Amino acid sequence: MKLKIKLLKPFSDAVGKGELELDFDGVTLKDLLKVLVNRYPRLKKEFYTKTGELTDYMCMFVNDKPISALNGINTELENGDELLFFVPISGG
Numbered sequence: 182m183k184l185k186i187k188l189l190k191p192f193s194d195a196v197g198k199g200e201l202e203l204d205f206d207g208v209t210l211k212d213l214l215k216v217l218v219n220r221y222p223r224l225k226k227e228f229y230t231k232t233g234e235l236t237d238y239m240c241m242f243v244n245d246k247p248i249s250a251l252n253g254i255n256t257e258l259e260n261g262d263e264l265l266f267f268v269p270i271s272g273g
Contacts, residue, residue, distance in 0.1 A: 182204070182205050182206075182258065182259065182260035182261075182262075183202060184202070184203045184205050184261075185200070185201075185202055185261075185262070185263045185264070186200065186202075186217075186263075186265075186266070187200050187263070187264070187265045187266070188201070188266050188267075190268070191227055191268065192227055192267070192268075195221060195223035195224045195227050196221045203216070205258065207258070208257055208258065209254070209255050209257055209258065210241065210243065210248060210253075210254050210255070210258060210264075211254045211255060213258060213264075214228055214254070235254065238268050238269070239266065239267075239268060240265075240266070240267050240268065240269055241264065241265070242264065242265040243256055243258065243262055243263075243264055244263055245263075245265075
């Protein structure tokens with residue numbers, strides 16, 4: 182299946198670009214994260230803590246829906262899905 186992935190900082194810095202089109206043979210978002218880390222090793226420190234858990238600050242959307250409104254990391258992906266990875270910024 183083909184996926185479109187948009188990466189905002191710091192993920193775009195780790196990959197070297199802000200958008201990817203990826204041929205993906207997996208099923209879930211968890212599978213996709215593994216593929217991305219294998220292809221772009223610098224993403225590992227952005228996606229995971231030292232203990233291997235997903236970082237708390239990372240936000241992921243599939244087709245404009247947060248993964249918290251779907252099945253989280255176990256969300257099944259489909260051909261043509263568009264994903265967004267970003268870190269929310271707040272200030273005051």
